[in-house]
Amino acid sequence: ARPVIIDCDPGHDDAIALLLALGSDDLDVKGITTVAGNQTGDKTLNNALRVLSYLGIEKEVAQGATQPLMRDLITAAEVHGESGLEGPELPEPSFDKSEKTATELMVKIISESEEKVTLIPTGPLTNIGHLLLAHPEVKDRIEEIVLMGGACFGGNWTPAAEFNILVDPEAADIVYNSGIPVTMCGLDVTHRAQVMKDETERIRGIGNKASTLVAELLDYFAIFHMNPNFPFEGPPLHDVCAVAYVLNREIFTVRKHHVAIDTVGELTVGATVVDYYDMSGREKNVNVVMDLDRERFIALLCETLEKYS
Ligand code: BDR
Ligand code: CA
Numbered sequence: 249a250r251p252v253i254i255d256c257d258p259g260h261d262d263a264i265a266l267l268l269a270l271g272s273d274d275l276d277v278k279g280i281t282t283v284a285g286n287q288t289g290d291k292t293l294n295n296a297l298r299v300l301s302y303l304g305i306e307k308e309v310a311q312g313a314t315q316p317l318m319r320d321l322i323t324a325a326e327v328h329g330e331s332g333l334e335g336p337e338l339p340e341p342s343f344d345k346s347e348k349t350a351t352e353l354m355v356k357i358i359s360e361s362e363e364k365v366t367l368i369p370t371g372p373l374t375n376i377g378h379l380l381l382a383h384p385e386v387k388d389r390i391e392e393i394v395l396m397g398g399a400c401f402g403g404n405w406t407p408a409a410e411f412n413i414l415v416d417p418e419a420a421d422i423v424y425n426s427g428i429p430v431t432m433c434g435l436d437v438t439h440r441a442q443v444m445k446d447e448t449e450r451i452r453g454i455g456n457k458a459s460t461l462v463a464e465l466l467d468y469f470a471i472f473h474m475n476p477n478f479p480f481e482g483p484p485l486h487d488v489c490a491v492a493y494v495l496n497r498e499i500f501t502v503r504k505h506h507v508a509i510d511t512v513g514e515l516t517v518g519a520t521v522v523d524y525y526d527m528s529g530r531e532k533n534v535n536v537v538m539d540l541d542r543e544r545f546i547a548l549l550c551e552t553l554e555k556y557s
Contacts, residue, residue: 249273249274249275249276250274250275250276250363250366250391250494251276251278251357251361251363251364251365251366252269252275252276252277252278252365252366252367252368252494253277253278253279253280253281253353253354253357253358253365253366253367253368254266254269254277254279254280254281254368254370254491255280255281255282255283255312255350255354255367255368255369255370255371255375255376256280256281256282256283256292256296256369256370256371256487257282257283257284257285257286257287257292257332257370257371257372258282258286258292258295258296258299258332258333259285259286259287259292259295259328259332259333259370259371259487260327260328260333260335260465260466260468260469260483261370261396261469261483261484261485261486261487261488262286262292262370262371262487263295263299263333263461263465264462264465264466264485264487264488264549265368265370265396265485265487265488265490265491266280266296266299266300267299267303267458267461267462267552267553268488268491268492268495268548268549268552268553269368269491270303270305270307271458271552271553271555271556272491272495272552272555273555274495275491275494275495277307278357278361278365279307279308279309279310279346279353279354279357280296280300280307280308280309280310281309281310281311281312281350281353281354281375282296282309282310282311282312282350282371283312283313283350283369283371283372283374283375284313284314284315284316284321284323284371284372284374285321285323285324285371285372285411285412285415286323286324286327286328286332286371287323287324287325287328287331287332288314288321288323288332289311289312289313289314289315290314291331291332292332292371293309293311293345294331294341295331295332295333295338296309297309297341297343297344297345298333298338298339298340298341299333299338299461300341300343301338301339301340301341301342301343302338302339302457302461303457303458303461303556306342306343308346308348308353309345309346310345310346310348310349310350310352310353310354311345311346311349311350312349312350312351312374312375312378313350313374313375313378315374316372316374316415316416316418316419317374317377317378317416317418317419318418319415319416319417319418321415322405322411322414322415324411326472327469327472329468333465334468335464335465335467335468335469336461336464336465336468350375350378350379351375351378351379351382351383354367354375354379354386355379355383355386358386358389358390359386359389361389363391364389364390364391365389365390365391366390366391366392366393366394366494367390367392367393367394367395368393368394368395368490368491368494369393369395369396369397369412369423369490370395370396370412370486370487370490370491371412371415372412372413372415372416372419372420373395373397373412373413373416373419373420373422373423374415374416374419376393376419376422376423377416377418377419377420377422377423378419380422380423380426381422387426387427387428390428391429392428392429392430392431393423393426393428393429393430393431394431394433394490394493394494395412395423395430395431395432395433395490396412396432396433396434396438396486396487396489396490397410397412397413397420397432397433397434397520398410398412398413398420398432398434398435398507398519398520398522399434399435399436399520400434400436400505400520400522400524400536400538401435401436402435403435403518403519404435405518406515406516406517406518407515408510408513408515408516408517408518408519409516409517409518409519410434410435410518410520413509413518413519413520414517414518415518417509417510417511417517417518418511420509420518420520421509421511424507424508424509424520424533424534425533429535430533430534430535431493431502431534431535431537432507432520432534432535432536432537433486433489433490433493433537434520434536434537435486436536436537436538436539437489437500437501437537437538437539437540438484438485438486438487438489439479439480439484440484440539440540440542441484441485441486441488441489441540441542441545442480442481442482442483442484442485442542443466443482443483443485443546444481444482445470445482447482447546448463448466448467448470448482449463450550451463451466451549451550451553454550454553454554456553456554456556456557457556458553458556459553459554459556462549462553466482466483469483470482470483485545485549488545488549489537489540489545492540492545492548492549493537495548496544496548499540499541499544499545499548500537500539500540500541501537501538501539501540502535502536502537502538503535503536503538504532504534504535504536505522505523505524505526505532505534505536506522506523506526506528506530506531506532506533506534507520507521507522507523507533507534507536508520508521508523509521522534522536
């Protein structure tokens with residue numbers, strides 16, 4: 249199984265991404281790190297611990313940054329609620345966070361692993377930014393970074409920026425220019441990864457703890473997205489795309505482009521500027537995921553959830 253670290257800010261779609269990763273035999277989740285984003289750093293940490301405690305799975309969870317590298321934190325309470333994970337009833341954590349910081353845990357896992365490690369960030373890129381600034385020597389031991397963030401066309405927090413990149417554009421800039429292979433699952437693909445009502449019911453019908461939690465997360469996540477101003481028929485599973493991509497890239501359509509992060513623009517700060525028509529002639533540094541086979545994506549999620557007892 250492929251060794252991975254999930255760096256997340258749960259978050260409804262982060263929690264479902266975690267369930268997909270933990271339920272798959274093809275991934276070895278070596279550790280989980282949390283970051284401030286959808287909610288404060290204390291809340292996202294607590295949510296990761298509560299999800300694992302509910303499932304009875306004890307994994308090392310290390311707390312990372314509570315603030316972006318250089319900016320004030322923006323949270324997404326209107327999407328994910330006051331706790332960051334409103335909807336399902338979850339127990340208080342049954343185990344403690346790691347004594348290590350997120351950076352310490354990532355360095356330990358990456359340097360001790362025989363195989364190169366894949367990083368799957370599903371929140372702002374602050375923790376990965378800190379890691380690469382403080383420990384550039386680990387770069388060679390990272391297989392790739394498959395992240396949820398950005399978009400080729402349009403934004404979801406400003407007209408130009410997607411939330412995860414907008415929260416910490418300086419960190420994103422470090423990651424995109426790191427020289428490590430980067431794959432970005434942005435809004436182009438994640439807005440197509442919608443779950444329809446009958447599919448939520450199919451998931452609920454699986455009837456185990458994991459599937460019940462996913463269905464309840466989807467019920468809450470649907471509320472915000474069913475706003476008639478949005479083009480959605482069901483909630484989009486942003487972060488789940490990143491894990492699904494690592495599991496089976498055949499489901500996805502990808503194009504390689506040069507991508508730069510706007511850290512200064514008045515209207516476009518936080519934008520992932522994708523050189524779609526190769527105007528700059530600069531080296532194509534990012535795999536940009538554009539589309540997916542939605543039915544196979546839902547099938548992968550269901551098959552994996554069925555494996556939970
Ligand atoms: C991203 O922002 C968060 O609200 C989600 O968890 C996802 O990571 C989508 O823009
Ligand atoms: Ca997230």
